[in-house]
Amino acid sequence: MAGTAIRGRLRWLLAEAAELVEETPEVRSIVLDAPGWPGHLPGQHVDIRLTAEDGYQAQRSYSIATPAEDERLTLTVERVPDGEASTYLLDELQIGDRFELRGPIGGYFVWTPEIGGPLLLIGAGSGIVPLMAMIRHRVRSQSSLPVHLLVSSRSWDQVIYRAELERLGSEGNDPRVVHTLTRTQPPGWTGYRRRVDREMIGEVAPPPMERPLCYVCGPTGFVEAVATSLVDLGHDPARVKTERFGPTGGNG
Amino acid sequence: MTKTPHHLDGNAVGGLLIEAFGREMTAARECCGECGSVRELGALLAYTRGPGEVLRCPDCGCVLLVAVRVAGRARVSARAVAWLEMP
Numbered sequence: 326m327a328g329t330a331i332r333g334r335l336r337w338l339l340a341e342a343a344e345l346v347e348e349t350p351e352v353r354s355i356v357l358d359a360p361g362w363p364g365h366l367p368g369q370h371v372d373i374r375l376t377a378e379d380g381y382q383a384q385r386s387y388s389i390a391t392p393a394e395d396e397r398l399t400l401t402v403e404r405v406p407d408g409e410a411s412t413y414l415l416d417e418l419q420i421g422d423r424f425e426l427r428g429p430i431g432g433y434f435v436w437t438p439e440i441g442g443p444l445l446l447i448g449a450g451s452g453i454v455p456l457m458a459m460i461r462h463r464v465r466s467q468s469s470l471p472v473h474l475l476v477s478s479r480s481w482d483q484v485i486y487r488a489e490l491e492r493l494g495s496e497g498n499d500p501r502v503v504h505t506l507t508r509t510q511p512p513g514w515t516g517y518r519r520r521v522d523r524e525m526i527g528e529v530a531p532p533p534m535e536r537p538l539c540y541v542c543g544p545t546g547f548v549e550a551v552a553t554s555l556v557d558l559g560h561d562p563a564r565v566k567t568e569r570f571g572p573t574g575g576n577g
Numbered sequence: 578m579t580k581t582p583h584h585l586d587g588n589a590v591g592g593l594l595i596e597a598f599g600r601e602m603t604a605a606r607e608c609c610g611e612c613g614s615v616r617e618l619g620a621l622l623a624y625t626r627g628p629g630e631v632l633r634c635p636d637c638g639c640v641l642l643v644a645v646r647v648a649g650r651a652r653v654s655a656r657a658v659a660w661l662e663m664p
Contacts, residue, residue, distance in 0.1 A: 335592060335595045335596060370588070370591070372592040386589060386591075386592065427592065428592070430588075430591035430592050430595065430601070430603075431588050431591050431601070431603050431619065432601045432602075432603050432604030432605075432619070432664060433587065433588055433603040433604045433617045433618070433619025433620065434588050434603070434619060435604075545583070545584060545585065566619075566620070567586060567620070568586060568588050569584070569585040569586050569589070570585075
């Protein structure tokens with residue numbers, strides 16, 4: 326069916342859960358077979374539509390975690406307290422289950438090597454998902470653009486893609502991965518232990534004169550604080566792109 | 578400024594905008610008819626908890642676009658947009 330999608334038009338496809346990965350106790354990655362998927366760019370998202378037996382429908386947006394090269398599509402979903410869609414996707418969804426999906430969506434919060442760099446990626450919680458698609462794409466595309474990732478999590482157990490980030494961070498420090506753990510830290514933790522602030526960004530980020538492209542993703546309050554700090558530090562507002570996470574079209 | 582801000586950004590409305598315009602729109606640029614600032618639609622503030630999706634200017638706060646679904650079709654009003662430019 327590939328190639329039958331009309332460019333720029335959205336249509337609902339039927340996707341099937343092929344693999345489930347428990348990233349943390351509250352976060353699950355869903356690897357999908359989506360026949361007819363037209364391909365995507367790192368940073369884009371999909372809309373999904375869940376339909377209950379009685380016909381009730383819920384629609385939500387989720388970021389794509391896989392780089393553009395992957396044939397299968399991976400969504401990473403974080404539990405929203407009392408959120409009907411995330412509760413279903415984390416607790417009920419089984420391999421082989423299907424739901425509707427449309428996309429890819431988004432042309433703004435998108436990165437490919439042609440757009441340039443260096444890249445400064447700052448995420449909180451599941452805000453790392455679209456940033457991870459960019460990192461995975463950068464690693465596979467053999468691009469040599471420097472990448473700096475600053476990721477804020479509540480605790481070490483809640484770091485999404487932790488093993489992969491550890492592996493990436495240990496390979497010649499490229500990409501450079503810096504964690505901050507805002508609530509609890511493991512014994513012997515020597516890293517940051519507070520919310521991302523201007524001082525931290527100043528220590529982690531390339532200097533403004535290198536004109537890094539900044540992608541910031543997380544809850545609204547986090548995104549606004551980080552974007553303000555970046556501009557205060559002298560980064561060009563036109564090179565700061567943000568994606569605020571939150572419930573869309575209802576309660577997560 | 579509320580303590581727990583509820584707005585997202587224009588990216589969140591990307592699907593409905595494609596329904597309305599037939600193409601990806603979050604990288605399209607608009608000029609605010611109130612204050613003259615130029616932004617990509619993905620960078621506007623989105624308020625998505627009401628019956629329609631509202632996009633506001635981050636600089637002056639005025640309502641730029643309202644997207645709703647009427648009888649199964651997407652409809653966009655854009656009274657305060659001075660111009661819109663496709664990417």
